[in-house]
Amino acid sequence: MANKLRVIPLGGLGEIGKNMMVFEYGNDAILVDAGLMFPENDMLGIDHIIPDWRYLTENRNRLKIHALLLTHAHEDHVGAIPYFVRDFSNVPIYGTPLTIGLVQGKLRTSGAKGHPTHVFEAGDILRFGPFVVESFHVTHSIPDCVGFAIDTPVGLVVHSGDYKFDHTPTDGWPTDFARIASYSQRGVLALFADSTNAERPGWTKSESVIDRAFDEVFHSAEGRIIVATFASLISRIQQVANAALYYGRKMAVAGYSMSQNIKIARRLKYLDVPDSLLINIDEIKRYPPEDIVIMATGSQGEPSAVLARLAYGNHRSLELIPGDTIVMSSHPIPGNEETVYRITNKLLQKGAHVIYDPKAEVHVSGHASQEEMKLMINMVRPKFMIPVHGELKHLHAHADIAYALGIPEENIAVVENGTILEFTEDTMTIGERVPGGYVFIDGTGIGDIGPAVLRDREALGRDGFVIITGVMDKKRRKFVAPPQIISRGFVYLANSGALLDSAAELAQQVGESVTNGNLNQQVEGAIAKMLYSETRRRPMVFAQIFEI
């Protein structure tokens, strides 16, 4: 292992989200990001998913983990920190001022306020054992993002972070092209670069195109305007504030996470919003509708966030008024389409005007498209290229781009989480695999839910359950308390008395005729068979018959 750089992706490779990478040389390591991922539609009951960092805990005696370095403060890059700090209370966290500001809020609410954090500015150089880490500013959809150029004993490796090349970002701070280009002069061993939009031709549009769309909305809206977006989309909040100032509307914020983020971003001067513009959400009734704009969370359809509550009419203090204009300032993340469209339809049904992307350009992606990826690769000119951040199809599409730019096929690695990549000064080898899968968070449980429980949940969600209980006289083989049925999720109980009655009768018959073998199992088998033949459904069937 000595003389080799080992890079281990624990998240973000072969999936969207929970980004995390380990850079290891000898017994020294640094980490980049610790994000979470939102469950897919069939991961029933799961709150979210964090990386499986067993490799780190299992090697904690050998490895000195110098730092967790953060590229930016989106959930898919920092959301696992509350769990990470429980396992690694001595690993300091490094990030830019806004990133650390937002992460500190997270640490406070999770009871880890005292965890060591350090702030650096984009362009700063940090030393951790054999690693010299230089950060470089990139544009994305939250301010103060960086990528890292990590100098190691075998060469310089570059990690892009999430990026797009926005020449006119909302904060006026474009990507540090000069610094990125300078790495190629030093010679770059490997580039790890964001693949999210590798299927999209052309360039991703600048955040500034949204200003024009907002201008049109603010110009023509006759009632209140409600802008729904991600709580962390600080630049979008700035854009709305600018439009509100220009058109003389007051701005209120609905949603705890967004309010907190705005507070932090204003304090750190990443948001320029005068006090006079902001009003409390409870004050909006004092103003005519045409003087109000509300920033709200829930643009991904999250059922407990503001937008869903408005659509379904169950928000504590806010109610939709016909004539409201709702701006959906985000794109649905794959898997959320159905929920987002359903909310859109519900809002329309309640008489709101709803503005969303194909109707007006009220959102643009925060990730590089194909032409930007080409520019990144050609600026960095790496020997080896490893597409990161994306499902396998995105990684492959990014690899195709690298190949088209002249990087030899054998110098491009498309790998999934947990695959160790080993680098010497002139080689890259795909090594063994370590755990890199999902750790499910459900309530207070971390990783206790696995595929077996999810399979049960799926079966229960599909066809419900039927349970037969009763008490039988062991000697006489007669029920003293006849079989009772408990069932949910299988049939509509009010209409299915006859079916369940005949199940109870069958249970009694079978139960009293069993002479050897497992009584419960035989009852279960008979009932399951009967129910399937009657309904073509397969509920989970259990029997618990007491023999006394």
Place this chain on the structure above:
Amino acid sequence: MANKLRVIPLGGLGEIGKNMMVFEYGNDAILVDAGLMFPENDMLGIDHIIPDWRYLTENRNRLKIHALLLTHAHEDHVGAIPYFVRDFSNVPIYGTPLTIGLVQGKLRTSGAKGHPTHVFEAGDILRFGPFVVESFHVTHSIPDCVGFAIDTPVGLVVHSGDYKFDHTPTDGWPTDFARIASYSQRGVLALFADSTNAERPGWTKSESVIDRAFDEVFHSAEGRIIVATFASLISRIQQVANAALYYGRKMAVAGYSMSQNIKIARRLKYLDVPDSLLINIDEIKRYPPEDIVIMATGSQGEPSAVLARLAYGNHRSLELIPGDTIVMSSHPIPGNEETVYRITNKLLQKGAHVIYDPKAEVHVSGHASQEEMKLMINMVRPKFMIPVHGELKHLHAHADIAYALGIPEENIAVVENGTILEFTEDTMTIGERVPGGYVFIDGTGIGDIGPAVLRDREALGRDGFVIITGVMDKKRRKFVAPPQIISRGFVYLANSGALLDSAAELAQQVGESVTNGNLNQQVEGAIAKMLYSETRRRPMVFAQIFEI
């Protein structure tokens, strides 16, 4: 009701799918389409959804239903027929030759072979009581599609069916523009038109652009080619057959529904595929990979269809070979994205090349985009405009288009299923509402599953259940058989012995200390509270304690 035309949408308005409309004058009625809809991700365990035609069954004594007229043979227009014919065994079904051919297959497999069907050709005129129905040919993504111009005592109404204006369709049979335009000369009271793509600017591309993409695929693929698409996409099958002939590959078909459709379409001469081209799926091993193309079902990620089985390696006779080229010749329907992308990733992981839309133009939509919608409206020049086929957001977007073309706002009706529209010679009134919701099909159950069961399924899918049973001596208030716990979907049982043991102990304590009130309820309450405080999860908790 006399002197008025009543139009009642029972499906397709405010949703995608299960299209169905009633046209009624006095006591005469005709129906257009009877489709099904696929369940959304949170409709757990539901197989599919059919229209709620209670209005028709409740009025069956009053109404003479002359005919069910079909626009085309896609599932969302004909899929409810097997259920429809059970309730309306005397209502004859009318369609074009291919449509009736495909529907007859459906009737046979559902045991209604003898149901009366009638074939008409596009352009034919049919009379049903006060209605004179003229069909007109439109292009879509299955051959032999029509719309209807229905002459009624109050005026002419036009129903577009699903359409796009494809000037170079695969079968060389473009939309009958002349006939559509002729209606405006007769004066059109109302237009009911497809809104599916009302958010898409421009024109939908012709099916023929796919030929170029296929040519590129067939030209460069070195192994087998597997094209996955809808079983009913007859024109796509023709395109693949053409490419196979040109490039000297044999074509095999995997998937029962597609094989059946091909058989019917060939017999009726809607598919021009020579015998010499086709081989049986079991014969493919006799040919080198580069001589084979396979047509397969499952492009929407359906778990039991061919593509998913290839991805997960559980197909009966077919196995993926590294070097296979998979063409995903369809777009994921909203809600299916996650599953489709997961299969794409799985196929890539197994070493296949996967071609899908943004990478190559291997699919185009079958529905009109905005410019086509404008052309339809301007050709027909209706007095009243009713957007149909789409979620509320699509209907609104289509209404915006109609308004932009000069149709007054009050002459455009955006309504949802079950809303009665009443027409006289010069008025349109939005009337009362009749049932227009979902009828869920689950196993053999039609409509027995409603919101209550779905809510239970959701709760079970999220957190599972816990059931406590036991036997207590009624007099002594002591358990003679101590509490037993059955649980699934809540915690991983192998690791949760202690938690469930303490639940059983608590149940015993509480049970034995209950002196009055409902024993089971009190145990349930105590256990639910304890489990929530330990896990922050809320399983369904039931107690069934026998007192003997």
